[in-house]
Amino acid sequence: MALPWYDVIWRKGSTLLASQSREFKRRFIQRRLRRNGLSHVSGISTHMTAREMCTLYDLSSRAPVNARAVEIGSYLGASTCYIVAGLAECGGHLFCVDTWHNETMAEGLQDTFGKFQDNLAPVINLITVVRKRSDELSGSDIPTELDFAFIDADHDYEAVRQDFERLAGRISAQGVVAFHDCWWYSGVSRVVGEALSGGQWVMAGHVDNLCWIQRPPAGQK
Numbered sequence: 001m002a003l004p005w006y007d008v009i010w011r012k013g014s015t016l017l018a019s020q021s022r023e024f025k026r027r028f029i030q031r032r033l034r035r036n037g038l039s040h041v042s043g044i045s046t047h048m049t050a051r052e053m054c055t056l057y058d059l060s061s062r063a064p065v066n067a068r069a070v071e072i073g074s075y076l077g078a079s080t081c082y083i084v085a086g087l088a089e090c091g092g093h094l095f096c097v098d099t100w101h102n103e104t105m106a107e108g109l110q111d112t113f114g115k116f117q118d119n120l121a122p123v124i125n126l127i128t129v130v131r132k133r134s135d136e137l138s139g140s141d142i143p144t145e146l147d148f149a150f151i152d153a154d155h156d157y158e159a160v161r162q163d164f165e166r167l168a169g170r171i172s173a174q175g176v177v178a179f180h181d182c183w184w185y186s187g188v189s190r191v192v193g194e195a196l197s198g199g200q201w202v203m204a205g206h207v208d209n210l211c212w213i214q215r216p217p218a219g220q221k
Helices: 005-035 039-043 050-061 078-088 113-126 157-168 186-197
Strands: 068-072 093-097 127-130 146-151 171-180 202-207 210-214
Touching (some): 005 039, 039 078, 050 171, 050 202, 078 113, 093 113, 157 186
Parallel strands (some): 068 093, 146 171
Antiparallel strands (some): 202 210
């Protein structure tokens, strides 16, 4: 049965408004990137979609004033640019953990640290580089309390589980943990599933192959 004319108009109008809203948000974020000297980010090779990276900006920009965040797996810095641009809105700081030797990347072993440094040069004062494997982190390498964490390194189950467990106890009450490749890699999805089934975390959202979790509101565990 055909939809009533007013229903058709409403649906078309809603779709148009949603499209315009996404475009407005994309342009807004692009302006924020330019303001921080990161307009070159579109030329940085990445395995993330534009929607995923814009979401990282949204998540990090919502962090509290003077937020502390960590990214495990920074590669060439495309995602890093978006996270830092978001943190710049609240006076935040990002700790980037990577070896920059490409051990888990399809492109093969190579030293990408110089490219990362060049790509993040305009905002290097907002970043602390921790050039280590995540399983080599000492207690003082990253802050004891984190407001945002992004895990996008080795996608094997044990590696993701250890990365998450290493950070989980440091996440603030309103903090967020985001995972990339949460649908394409069973190791990542398994860790997310285990976190949710434990009752200490709830799914907060997902975009494309990116999802993020946070602690449930008080009284809803």
